[in-house]
Amino acid sequence: MNFKEQLDQQEIFARVGRIADQLGMETYVVGGYVRDLILNRPSKDIDFVCVGSGIQLAHAVAASFDKHVPLNVFKNFGTANIRLDDWDVEFVGARRESYRHDSRKPIVEDGTLQEDQERRDFTINALAICVNAARYGELIDPFDGLGDMKRKIIRTPTDPIITFSDDPLRMMRAIRFAAQLHFDIEPETFMAIVHDAHRIQIVSAERVIDELNKIIMTPKPSYGFKLLFVSKLLQEIFPEMVELQGVDSVGDKSHKDNFYHTLQVLDNVSQMSDNLWLRWAAILHDIAKPATKRFNPKVGWTFHGHEDRGARMVPGIFRRLKLPMDERMKYVQNLVRLHLRPIALVSDKVTDSAVRRLLFDAGDEVEDLMKLCRADITSKNNNKVQKFLANFDKVEAKMLEVEEKDHVRNFQPPVSGEEIMEIFGLPPSKAVGDLKEQIKEAILDGQIQNNKGEALDLLYKLAAHKGIQAKN
Template sequence: MNFKTVLDKVDIFQIVGDCADALGMDTYVVGGYVRDIVLGRPSKDIDFVCLGDGIKLAKKVAGKFGPHVPVSIFKNFGTAMIKIDDWEVEFVGARKESYRHDSRKPTVEAGTLQEDQERRDFTINALAIGVNHSNLGVLVDPFDGLKDMKRKIIRTPTDPDITFSDDPLRMLRAVRFAAQLGFDIEPRTFDGIMNNAGRLSIISGERIIDELNKIIMTNKPSYGFKLLFVSGLLAEFFPEMVALQGVDSVGDKSHKDNFYHTLQVLDNVAAVSDDLWLRWAAIMHDIAKPATKRFNKKVGWTFHGHEDKGARMTPGIFRRLKLPMDDRMKYVQKLVKLHLRPIALVNDKVTDSALRRLLFEAGDDIEDLLKLCRADVTSKNDTKVKRFLANFDKVERKLQEVEEKDQVRNFQPPVSGDEIMAIFELKPSKIVGDLKEEIKEAIMEGHIQNNKSEALELMYKLAAKKGLSKKKTINK
């Protein structure tokens, strides 16, 4: 590859080269941008390493773009960053690092280009290309990162045990890069991860979940999870998922391996949706199966109530993993709780009432729930899979028919609590809640239509039975 030709196409490299020459600094573009050039991946983040003061170089480059281009300076790290259009450009002086055993934050001192490359996590991120006019486009690749890219290998530039012990987050990054790029982790490097998995305990939950979410958002997230599982990393921060693995047998009765089933469901969801939280619902949908597993001599292994217990487990797991405790958690919790409901509606004898209740509980998330349910159909028997998916087609048609007729997906009571209190001159009380609930139940059961007129008529009948008399009239 002619790197000079590639760099010539982007003005920033010409400008940085001019500024570096003016300051007498050898300067190189390094890391992810170089990797992505080779892999043909788009990138708008550029890192420059110079043999000198990176902040000084950043200021000079910013000045070339005008007096009002701000320079963000991070003195503790000796780095500076400028934004130019949609580019994020970072500058740092070449450095070497040393670590304390109880921290991933290094002690930094000035170093050579090779020392700077040695401190990088993987060979594919340790390439450098010169940007000075004397060495423009010259590749510096002391660890054969280019060859590793061609072989599709993730490998550390130096001893993996030292690399991962110094900064254990790199173990998750190894898995993430392997999952994103479809690469293998070189055996010695993978052994280093297994040897140091326990070191993940010094990494913050926020850092861990950031890497995990990137793995979840890959095209085939099961690959990353298998690497996390086999390496021992997953057990360090997500033991509930590890507990899904394994098959128990009594006589000729066995259950499926719920870990690998969950990964298949996750891949199935990933094939139809880029929604991170729908993917999390796939991860969590069977999370309570180990806790609800029972053996029955007649039917074999059962997991009764795993959907309800899984929903109850969701807030605690989200809190511990530093996931958001907001509507996104509630969305995942809802889908976990409801994920068995649609398949129960396949029976031709199912009532409209059951369909209304599912629409009411799922609300606007009904389509996502059905995506999860379809993804949950995993079997090596293609005929069985096709039959189950055809059943879901039937359920979707039934739900659509009921929704068009009754409009209960985002149910709002036709008569509000405030109206009930005004009509009967009541204060907030149990009887107001009871009237609202009985009206809702009548609509769910199909005894009345979902409209104000019929709701008011029923309300007056119910109120009379409770000894309430109308004080005010309300227009229907």
């Protein structure tokens, strides 16, 4: 099969081929770019493999342009990288690798193209297209990667036990590619993942979470999570989520399987948003249900307080998984803590005060909170789902009405602590904090409007009641 026409759409391929011929190097575009070209997926990363020095080839290619082309050389890895507009182009010499059982550091030696293809993770990533003039556009596919793409199969080019033993992260990558492409994993390859799942522990948490986040960002992430669960990888990397799985029954009373419910919520959120952290909030919204599960003979199974317990669990999970311990973690934590609050407002009798407090607590995250709550409505009874969603429409209308009137989102008290200290000649103290808090509560309860005039009137009354006199 010849891909000359496809390569001709980008000038870089003919240029690299021409320079490779001048240097006497066999050179190929390989890996993900070839895969995505065949699958008609967008790609901005191009990898070239040459039989020789990739660094030498990169220098020659960068020098061939009239303009300055940024060149980065990584001598320890034998690779070099150039940036061309929004293209990321990497050069490496063909190599073979071998590994010790207890190490992720490969022993790297120069090799042939076939040896380079053999060391790659999957057949769909082991294809190469020649860019030398004599064979320009020729596909080299020794492991039938093209056939696996047609069959929608993820398979290793050589023995999967060896492939995954060499680099256990490839087990995560197999599931990530299956989830991204919606392919199946070939049975022998999948059984090797099950066999070697425990070895993911020797891979750094940073590499693991990078693959997990890519799975989470697929159009239907539940598919990837089910593969992680069945392969036993999820038990190794995220045991708290595995604990959600299962149903307990006492008599005729049972609860839903919270693992599969969580996956449904995650899929629902993924249809609404590409926000990775909102998707993480979906994953963690019920994470504390196993810890709070109790059986009450009158009402059945309960999970009282799971939202607060879950919010307290979020920092520990983020820290262990090497997720960012910053505002993104706090965003997820806040959504987990608040995810039941809008459900409590689904009533015609909901008060303005309750809506104000939710708007105050959620701030700029209120829209994402409502997306999470809508996604959380899962039932086989479609009429029940539609009834709940209609009720949420009423809640959101009420939120708009209250916000327009009272302006409590990201609310800042109309009278600051500094002003209170200035008016009454007070030092920083609990008394100042108490006055400020009482003004806030009065606004949220609707006792006064959210404006400075009414806030100052109340401040003087509260201070007089406490025996605090103004300076003037």
